[in-house]
Amino acid sequence: MRSYKYVGKPIPRQDVSKVFGDAIYAYDVKLPGMLYAKLVGSRYAHARIKGIDLSGALRVPGVVRVFAGDDFPFKVGLYAADRDVLARGKTLYYGQPVAGIVAETLQAAEEAAELIEVDYEPLKPVLTIEEALSPDAPIIHEEMSKYRHASFVYPKPGTNIANYLKLRKGDVSEGFRKADVVVEGVYREPLISHAYLENWVGTARVFHDGTVEIWSSHQSPFAVRHLLAASLGLPEGKVIVHHTFTGGGFGGKAGLLLEHIPVLFSMRLGGRPVRLELNREENFFFMAQRAGYLFRMRTGATKEGKLVAHYGEYYLDAGAYADYTVNIGRSVGFVPTGPYEIPNIHVDSVTVYTNKVPTTAFRGFGMQEMHFAFEQQMDKLAQELGIDALELRLRNAIVPGKSYLPTQVRVREDAGDPAGTMKRAAELIRLGKEIKKPKEPWKFRGVGMASFWKGPVQPSNAASSAIVKVNEDGSIDVLVGTGEMGQGTINALAQIVAEELGIPVEKVRVSPARSTDSVAYTWQTVGSRGLFSEGQALLRAIDDLKNQAKxxxxxxxxxxxxxxxxxxxxxxxxxxxxxxxxLAEMALGYTLPNGRAIHGPLIGRGSHVPSQTTYLDPETGKGEPKPFMTFGTGAVEVEVDLLTMRVKVLKAVTVLDTPVINPGLALGQVYGGAVMGISITLNEELKVDPEGRLLNPNFTDYKVARAEDIPDEMVAEFLGVGQKNAPYGAKGIGELTMIPWPAAIANAIHNAIGVRINELPITPDKLLQAVMRQRPELLEALEKELLEAS
Amino acid sequence: MVNSLTIRLKVNGTEKSVNVEPNERLLDVLRNKLYLSSVKAGCLRGECGTCTIIMNGKLTKSCLVLAVEADGSEITTVEGLTKGGEPTATQKAFIEKFGFQCGFCTPAYVLVAHWIIENMPGATDKEIKELLNAVICRCTGYKQILEAVRRAREIREGST
Known part of the structure; x- marks a missing residue:
């Protein structure tokens, strides 16, 4: 990569207010005269509501109003409007809000919440994908045919199927006839939680003219505006969404969250400000989590190691509301394999309702889960064929300009360097080289790799824009619609402005706090799309500004x-x-010697839309789905302890093909993605009992990685192979950093002890069972050795 | 209804007298009555550590302390670290080493790091990690936080 003054340099973050304690989050926003809302959760995962008694709650001093389901007789949602505001007629998951209280103090609201009496008639809960799809399964959404769905969503009313997607490329039967080796596998991942640190909170008020204003903890201010408007029948122009810093999102704060609830409450209370703040337990119950997955795969290759066919049945356990998850079902259906060219593919991706907590986007948007399955298929094939795991991947890797995507369009010539990332990651983890044997006879080490690809999953017209203003002192203010939730895109954008205009980066401010009525539009802050999309809009805005200066x-x-x-x-x-x-002299225009002024303030504007993406054919999936794909490979060295059955990741290697604007920020994404990926591989699972009650809605029982859990060594490299229309070639990486770990760790465990794990999380009990089933002789030998030693 | 009580605190060097309810958490008093918004609630059960403060010289989770228990205590929050606007060694190190992302846990980590370099300047990486364990960060993967602690120590040693 060419050397620049600011681009490619670890310029410190602009949002340093975070280390001084004066950064403002939605959680910190309070309004005068604000009321406090509290939601009451269902005690049953699936039940008819026969009656609800609000009288006790209404008698609590300070209670202003109590709401129940029938107060809001409509559904809300993005891709599938399947959500009740408060449960109407039926509860669909344990903890679903059935009533809402608004009071002068939080204490009064909490007290009243205890006094709501609901009369339930329990129904059989549907808790697994298999149960949901069985012919005699209770139907969770009985009125599905009446729901509003996006045009690209294909639900099956009368069943529990929220979306059914088909991908067809080539002739898969013919493909399998050519295969010398076929491997099969069934892989599962459970529902998990984003576990961001800032619980969801929203404070809303309504003006006398009906304009709605809300401060909430979200990723995408403009998506919140659009969805509030669409759900409540308001024009977008009458909704103002304020974005402050967001305390972590990871997909869990994409789309519409609970914003409609404080807004609706405020509307019914004369516009008085209403704050709904979730505590941690409520955040586990009321906020959407990540879907569970089941993959059934058959993959075939010739003896020369060429992939020829892939057949898959993919299922997503979306929980009670599949609003956002239907689009994740599309994501794994359209990119159903790792970054390889396979001529014949037949995949069905089915998103299924169950009586569990609703689900939504999560960093990787299904790609981590799909690669967990597919990259183990690759290692299994390599083993069957007697070909090195790296070599098999290289023989099939996507070749930019030559290969065709699963959606049958040709991969652009400047798409990146998949093979380069595979080779480099294998080298850094010393794949195929001798591994140091630990001195304890119960410890085994192994290495494994997983290659991956991903691009944003978005409508073909997902737009972005940017405005660049010059201030009288020559400094620059940039207005974009990207949310700031830690990823630091605004800093990278500031570096681009400094580079383009040749001014010190300290003179560029990309404001982190913004409102939809005063910044430039962007569709959403998701899918690792911000830098690519806003970056292109920004470059056009800078160009516009330069032309005016000229x-x-x-x-x-x-x-x-x-x-x-x-x-x-x-x-x-x-x-x-x-x-x-x-620029300072012409910030407000320029005054000629005779006093006549020209032009007026300098203000550049630029827009972007992914003009090369298309709709996808409903029968085959054919089409151009993404404006870019980032390619990468992750590799790990693990140590498996057969006494404790614990797995420790000693070293984690990430190689991504793209150049980066700020290596300090990019490394932060890589380390954060790796540790999150390792955490979900080894620990994380939302557990429900046979009645569907969530058992671990807190950080004691839902364990996320802490400082002592990180690998001893984390290594990252960026190969600098850019895409021509990306800003300085840089593609998105935020989600990509999360994708390879479950597959790489599973492959490394197999390398260490010859045991294959098909299900997350890889807990000691699961590992013990797998060892006893697959390699009992390991335990027998160890027992003998330990007895002899004693 | 039990009457509210008056407690005295020395917060970030200033004497304060506050009326509190007997069941009120110190966390809520710091946030809602003394307007120290850097102290965050993430779980209210001592698991996430975002409400960490330094109380009488010890790292303390303020969600687990009743305000009345804190009567007479000396309390430091991130707002109290910065003397005359100049960032402390810890704050400089977090900026330099990219030791924060979303920032919600950052005030807690800055205090933990500050406490480490003031009280355990010779701490090993293992000891530092044990102290960092008290707070959850979901963004950074902890590596750059660990680097920031080491860097803060270097800056401080260089400056004294």
Missing amino acids: EIASLVFRVFRDEVEVSEGKACVKGKPWECIT
Whole structure:
């Protein structure tokens, strides 16, 4: 990569208020006269509501109003409007809000919540994918045919299927006939939680003219605005969404969350501000979590190691509301394999309702889960064929410009360098080389790799825009719609502005706090799309600004516009660096010697839309789904302890093909993604009892990685192979960093002890069972050795 | 209804007198009555550590302390670290080493790091990690936080 002054450098973050304690989150926003809302959760996973008695709650001093399901007789949602505001007629999961209290104090609201009496008639809960699909399964959404669905969602009313997607490429039967080796596998991942640190909170009020205003903890201010408007029948222009810093999202705060609840409560209470703040336990119950997965796969290759066919049945356990998860079902259906060219693919991806907590996006959008399955298929094939795991991957890796995607379009020539990441990651983890044997006879080490790809899953018209303003002191304010939830895209955008205009990066501010009525539109802050999409809009805005500066200079110096160049914060006549006007001098326009002023304030605007993506064929999936794909490979060295059955990741290697704008930020994504990925591989699972009650809604029982759990060594490399239309070639990486770990760890465990694990999380009990089933002789030998030693 | 009580606290160097309810958490008093918004609630059961403060010289989770128990205590929050606007060694190190992302847990980590370099300047990586264990960060993967603690120690040693 070419050397730049700011791009590619670890410039410190702009949002340093976070280390001084004065960063403001939605959680910190309070309004005068604010009321407090509290939701009451269902005691049953699946039950008819026969009656609800609110009278006790209404008698508590300070209670202003109590709401129940029938107060809001409509559904809300993004891709599938399947959500009740408060449960109407039936509860669909344990903890589902059935009533809402608004009071002058939180204490009064909490007291009243205890006094709501609901009369339930329990129904049989549907708790697994298999149960949901069985012919005699209770139907969870009996009125599905009446729901509003996005045009690309294909539900099956009368069943528990929220979306059914088909991908067809080539002729899979013919493909399997050519295969010399076929491997099969069944892989599962449980529902998990994003476990961001800031619980969801929203404070809303309604103005006298009906304009709604809300501060909430979300990723995508404009998506919240659109969905509030669509759900409540308001015009977008009457909804203002304020974005503050967001205390972590990871997909869990994409789309519409609970914003409609405080808004609706405020609407019914004369517009008084209403705050709904979830505590940790409520956040586990009321906020959407991540779906569970079941993959059935058959993959075939020739003896030369060429992949020829892949057949898959993919199922997502979406919980009670599949609103967002239907689109994840599409994501894993359209990219149903790792980054390889396979001529014949037949995949059905089915999103299923169950009586569990609703689900939504999670970093990786199904790709981590799909790769957990597919990248184990690759290692199994390599083993069957007697080909090295790296070599098999290299023989089939996507070749930009030549290969065809599963959706049958050709991969762009500048798409990246999949093979390069595979080779480098294998080298860094010393794949195939001798591994140091631990001195304890019960410890075994192994290495494993997993390659991956992903691009944003978005509508073909997902738009972005940017506005660049020059201040009187020559500093720059940039307005974009990207949310800031830790990923730091705003810093990368500031570096791009500094580079393009040749001004110090300290003079560029990309404001982290913004409102939908005063910043430029962007569709959503999801899918690792921010830098790519806002970056392109921003480059166009800078270009627009430069043209205006050139025009002013051309009038002042009486030259053609193309004789002027903009650099180092000035517009100068080319070749005459003494004939210049600074950006500061023309910030508000330029005043000529005779007093006449020209042009007015400099303001650049730019837009972006992924113009090359298309709709996808409903029968085959054919089409261009993504504006870019980032390619990468992860590799780990693990130590398996057969006495404790614990797995420790000693080293984690990430290689991504893309260049990066800020290596400090990019490494933060890589380390954070790796530790999150390791945590979900080894620990994380939302557990329910046979009645569907969530058993671990807290951080004692839902364990996320802490500082002592991280690998001894985390290594990352960026190969710098850019895509031409990406800003400075840089593609998104935020989600990508999370994808390879479950597969790489499972492959490394197999490398260490010859045991294959098909289900997450890889807990000691699961590992013990797998060892006893697959390699009992390991335990017998160990027992003998330990007895002899004693 | 039990009457509220008056407690005295020395918060970030200033004497304060506050009326509190007998069942009120110190966390809520710091946030709602003394307007120290850096102290965050993440779980209210001592699991996540985002409400960490330094109380009488010890790292303390303020959600697990009743306000009345804190009567007479000396309390430091991140707001109290910065003397005359100049960032402390810890704050400089967190900025330099990219030791934060969403920032929700950051005030807690800055205090933990500050406490480590003031009280355990010779701490090993293992000891540092044990102390960092008291707070959950879901964004960073902890590596850059660990690097920030080491860097803070270097900056402080260089400056004294």
